[in-house]
Amino acid sequence: MAETKEKSTQEKKPVLPPKSNFSEWYNELLLIAQIMDVRYPVKGLYVWFPFGFDVRKRTYSIIRELLDKDHQEALFPLLIPENEFMKEAEHIKGFENEVYWVTHGGKNELDVKLALRPTSETAIYPMYKVWVRSHADLPIKIYQIVNTFRYETKHTRPLIRLREITSFKEAHTVHATWDEAAQQVKKATMIYQEFYRRLAIPTIVSKRPDWDKFPGADYTMAVDTLMPDNKTLQIGTAHHLGSNFAKTFDIKYEDINGDQVLAHQTCYGISERSIAALISVHGDDKGLVLPPEIAPIQVVIIPILFGKSDETLITCHNVEERLKTRNIRVALDETDERPGAKYYKWEMKGVPLRVEIGPRDLKNNAATLVRRDKGNKENVPLDDIEIEIENRFTAIHESLLEKARSSLEGRLITCTTIEEVKEKISEGITKIPWCGDRECGLAMEEAVGSGILGIPEGKLGKGSGICPVCKKETENIAIMAKTY
RNA sequence: GGGGUUGUAGGGUAGCCUGGUCCAUCCUAUAGCGUUCGGGACGCUGUGACCUGAGUUCAAAUCUCAGCAACCCCA
Known part of the structure; x- marks a missing residue:
């Protein structure tokens, strides 16, 4: 019995291909x-x-x-x-x-x-x-x-x-x-x-x-x-x-x-x-991840119901109203689906925060808060829920930016030769010294088979090296990458 | 720019090679009712599809051609 149930849940997963694809x-x-x-x-x-x-x-x-x-x-x-x-x-x-x-x-x-x-x-x-x-x-x-x-x-x-x-x-x-x-x-x-x-x-x-x-x-x-x-x-x-x-x-x-x-x-x-x-x-394997400022719905409330759960629902409505008065875009999911199905649904839509309220939470006068970007569950007191949520909005935005930044920086590849660029260009943005001359640039593009984006502003475009074509010394670092 | 593959319910598929067995398979979705509810519930009863056009043929989802659309590879 347990085995058939497990099997059937496994079969029902493949909604979205993995992000690696x-x-x-x-x-x-x-x-x-x-x-x-x-x-x-x-x-x-x-x-x-x-x-x-x-x-x-x-x-x-x-x-x-x-x-x-x-x-x-x-x-x-x-x-x-x-x-x-x-x-x-x-x-x-x-x-x-x-x-x-x-x-x-x-x-x-x-x-x-x-x-x-x-x-x-x-x-x-x-x-x-x-x-x-x-x-x-x-x-x-x-x-x-x-x-x-x-x-x-x-x-x-x-x-x-x-x-x-x-x-x-x-x-x-x-x-x-x-x-x-x-x-x-x-x-x-x-x-x-x-x-x-x-x-x-x-x-x-x-x-x-x-x-x-x-x-x-x-x-x-x-x-x-x-x-x-x-x-x-x-x-x-x-x-x-x-x-x-x-x-x-x-x-x-x-x-x-x-x-x-x-x-x-x-x-x-x-x-x-x-x-x-x-x-x-x-975005990730579960779907959209939206910064709170952009998310059409910023918070979704999922009631966890057992039998007659009037109290749970009343609390959910109450929280919904309180969040609305703070101009937080909130949805209360009262549909007849089971909680797990609702989680997947709202995760797909990138809702930054999920609030779960069930009997266990009510006993503690608390709610369970789940961040879309990290997925971890936290218990917060019901009385402070507005503030807890607003604080997390800021934190979510910052951690999204930080994560994206380090992902980009991790894919900046320093190269010194055209061969190296050619080899590494599928792994990110390659950096290569370039004297800035048209002939050298075109030759590099021709040899690599991809374009030069330019010489970036700021530190990224500065350095010292030798232009791989004319062999002149230069302080300019160009970036090359495959482009859309 | 060149080449290839594909088009069947809202989504994903079986059937196509070898035309008739197909008023078209399965999963999902979806409507109603009931039981459920802390990570994709279950039962019962329903709904919904052969891309468009032409051709071949007694007969086309299946073969041919064209159009439209999608995907992949190379430049």
């Missing part, structure tokens, strides 16, 4: 945890479930909070006329192969084709030309959160490589001088790092090599993180556009001397890749 884990998790429905019948387009959309809302409200300090949110059209889109030569080259075109209105062919924005420079800058008159109009710092379309020919992947990016936060700024714009790029990367700290995701900021910059930019700064399968994911970029677009879109201002001067611009963006990173970095 990352690709399958990721796809299954999106569906089971109800982040995205990947079954929409068009390649590269996916559906946000209400739960996933809630995660998205909370994530993006952090971006808004951070940007609203000195940006304004606006909204530009989805459709861009062909003539505007085709103005900036470099920009076109970068995007023309992946643009969707609207060619008809009903049965009539349009005189001017309309592009579905792959990004909004060419939608926004004709308006900036009109808006910018005087140095007193500057700087302009505007952002929008919109969907964009790119006809990806490579493998599409939910949240990571999409034909419709549903959650593109793009900021577009205009400044008087090149230096001021450079300052803004710097600020943007700071904002993004702050944003990712709020998601407990560690990041590396680096300047992309010249051949890998945004089409039409002077230079590109990128924010990357490392995924569980040792590939990096670019989760934010900031571009210094110089006067390149100002020239083609004729964005000029009158300076204090009365001269007409070309403006300088930047743009910077973040997409739902931020949520791909959130899910992938923190």
Whole structure:
């Protein structure tokens, strides 16, 4: 009898593949945890479930909070006329192969084709030309959160490589001088790092090599993180556009001397890749693990019932109400399932804290608290439960960030030769001295078969060594990795 | 960019090679009722599927072609 029971419970486990099998884990998790429905019948387009959309809302409200300090949110059209889109030569080259075109209105062919924005420079800058008159109009710092379309020919992947990016936060700024714009790029990367700290995701900021910059930019700064399968994911970029677009879109201002001067611009963006990173970095074999700030449900209360357990339920409702008055997002699971089944269900959804209340707890005037990230059980007095929970929220966030950070740092690999990079690149992010020359960089990429992400800001990009191609001494350390 | 594999209930599968035995198997999910409840409960009664289109054939889940979609490998 006991044996058959044990056997049957073992057979009922295989809901989610282990995270070590990352690709399958990721796809299954999106569906089971109800982040995205990947079954929409068009390649590269996916559906946000209400739960996933809630995660998205909370994530993006952090971006808004951070940007609203000195940006304004606006909204530009989805459709861009062909003539505007085709103005900036470099920009076109970068995007023309992946643009969707609207060619008809009903049965009539349009005189001017309309592009579905792959990004909004060419939608926004004709308006900036009109808006910018005087140095007193500057700087302009505007952002929008919109969907964009790119006809990806490579493998599409939910949240990571999409034909419709549903959650593109793009900021577009205009400044008087090149230096001021450079300052803004710097600020943007700071904002993004702050944003990712709020998601407990560690990041590396680096300047992309010249051949890998945004089409039409002077230079590109990128924010990357490392995924569980040792590939990096670019989760934010900031571009210094110089006067390149100002020239083609004729964005000029009158300076204090009365001269007409070309403006300088930047743009910077973040997409739902931020949520791909959130899910992938923190999740485990049991499903999602969400930082409390993001979790749609922060606490779930599981009543442990025996026979008529009115008292247990009353206490649960009481705790629920008390938590609600503290603005804690709480759910009380009163369904008819057994406790174990409920644990698995809410763990899949990444609820940071579980409160179990049963007869044993009532006897002690206590509750059992279980952290999603660590899984350990603690007894806390019922009277202090709000404070105990709030304290743990902070602790959970910190330990998630710490865990993610040490996981990333543990996969930074110092190399001195190209052969070594080639050998180790599947294990993480490789560090290799690089003189910074284009020829050497391209040769390294060619030999390794992967890209140079850049020379990271801060300590990570500094050191001493010999460029493996030209053998010159250098203090620059570049990072190379397999990328999404 | 090149190559390969696959498409059967909400999810996972059997059947396909060798067409008829299939009003399609099993697990899970799900609806109702009852008993249960400290890590995926059980009983009873129900629900739900052959990707789309064309072709071959007396007969197609099964064979052929195309489309759409998914996955894997190489560049």
